[in-house]
Amino acid sequence: MASHHSKVLILGSGPAGCTAAIYAARANLSPILVAGLQPGGQLTITTDVENFPGFAEAVQGPWLMEQMQAQAEHVGTQFLHDTIVSIDLSKRPFVAIGDSGDTYSGDTLIIATGASARWLGIDSEQKFQGFGVSACATCDGFFFRKKEVAVVGGGNSAVEEAIYLAGIASKVTLIHRRDSLRAEKIGQDRLFSLPNVSVLWDSAVEEVLGTDTPPGVTALRIKNTKTGTLSELPVDGLFIAIGHDPNTGLFKGQLEMDDEGYLNTKPGTTQTSIPGVFAAGDVQDKIFRQAVTAAGTGCMSALEAERFLTHHGQTATVAAE
Numbered sequence: 001m002a003s004h005h006s007k008v009l010i011l012g013s014g015p016a017g018c019t020a021a022i023y024a025a026r027a028n029l030s031p032i033l034v035a036g037l038q039p040g041g042q043l044t045i046t047t048d049v050e051n052f053p054g055f056a057e058a059v060q061g062p063w064l065m066e067q068m069q070a071q072a073e074h075v076g077t078q079f080l081h082d083t084i085v086s087i088d089l090s091k092r093p094f095v096a097i098g099d100s101g102d103t104y105s106g107d108t109l110i111i112a113t114g115a116s117a118r119w120l121g122i123d124s125e126q127k128f129q130g131f132g133v134s135a136c137a138t139c140d141g142f143f144f145r146k147k148e149v150a151v152v153g154g155g156n157s158a159v160e161e162a163i164y165l166a167g168i169a170s171k172v173t174l175i176h177r178r179d180s181l182r183a184e185k186i187g188q189d190r191l192f193s194l195p196n197v198s199v200l201w202d203s204a205v206e207e208v209l210g211t212d213t214p215p216g217v218t219a220l221r222i223k224n225t226k227t228g229t230l231s232e233l234p235v236d237g238l239f240i241a242i243g244h245d246p247n248t249g250l251f252k253g254q255l256e257m258d259d260e261g262y263l264n265t266k267p268g269t270t271q272t273s274i275p276g277v278f279a280a281g282d283v284q285d286k287i288f289r290q291a292v293t294a295a296g297t298g299c300m301s302a303l304e305a306e307r308f309l310t311h312h313g314q315t316a317t318v319a320a321e
């Protein structure tokens with residue numbers, strides 16, 4: 001089993017981790033980045049990305065992430081393919097153990113393990129991911145201008161996604177398993193006032209139907225959760241809005257989190273509750289959840305790690321501030 005040590009240890013290879021790596025490497029800190037089970041992060045499961053600045057034409061999510069990784073490696077990041085299974089943040093250097101049995105230690109730690117969108121878990125949903133099925137209206141809504149879409153969910157995020165999509169799509173159908181929404185009343189009122197929104201109550205998506213070649217999604221097979229009756233709803237797109245899970249299980253009991261498990265950071269910084277441990281990207285952001293905001297906080301975390309090392313040195317144990 002190998003041991004790896006670096007001044008800046010980065011967990012996660014999405015836009016936050018890659019950007020942190022680019023900045024740390026260019027500050028001569030020779031970062032090590034552990035990529036995790038999803039090298040490249042969430043953007044590798046989408047197709048067109050049209051809102052990451054710098055590209056006049058849409059780029060493909062997996063391609064964008066390959067470029068970020070190549071850029072980080074080019075300036076001096078060591079990318080390692082492993083997944084962290086345990087971590088000790090009680091003293092510096094922080095020590096993590098990988099699934100491979102390798103040990104990774106860091107004088108500072110940047111956590112960029114992201115969040116995972118919850119999916120319904122049906123095969124056809126996976127088949128059409130990026131081809132009409134999405135978990136992000138802000139990201140993909142634009143591709144459904146003047147088209148008909150459905151949103152699955154009953155909480156605040158489902159209502160927000162449906163309202164957002166109603167401004168773009170010609171028709172939005174919100175599909176919910178029960179006969180009332182969990183979302184706040186004010187959001188519900190706004191939603192129900194929109195002329196191009198309707199709600200399918202007591203309904204669940206049983207299958208996503210479509211074509212192997214474009215256009216992709218063409219309809220949904222819907223099951224009534226009370227009567228079991230099946231019906232078909234013609235749509236061009238399906239947005240799953242049943243929540244996200246931040247990838248923070250490793251840090252439970254060690255770092256402060258909110259009640260949904262997102263890491264707490266000091267406002268305006270990426271500092272967590274332990275000095276020298278920083279958090280960037282979706283793992284600490286349940287509001288914006290965008291590649292560009294993840295990259296932005298990734299940049300902040302590397303600059304803060306660099307400053308921390310300047311003030312606290314590389315391996316001495318530091319008392320909590």
Ligand SMILES: Cc1cc2nc3c(=O)[nH]c(=O)nc-3n(C[C@H](O)[C@H](O)[C@H](O)COP(=O)(O)OP(=O)(O)OC[C@H]3O[C@@H](n4cnc5c(N)ncnc54)[C@H](O)[C@@H]3O)c2cc1C
Binds near residue numbers: 037049114115139
């Ligand atoms: C379908 C879809 C389409 C999207 N489209 C867009 C878009 O068009 N534009 C846009 O701006 N945003 C889009 N987003 C949102 C965007 O992908 C995220 O906001 C962004 O990827 C968050 O970056 P991140 O670096 O914080 O985390 P993530 O991208 O979630 O990456 C997390 C990383 O952490 C790693 N990891 C997790 N656990 C461990 C562990 N234990 N050990 C080591 N590594 C670990 C994973 O392997 C992964 O590499 C989309 C999201 C989805 C789901």
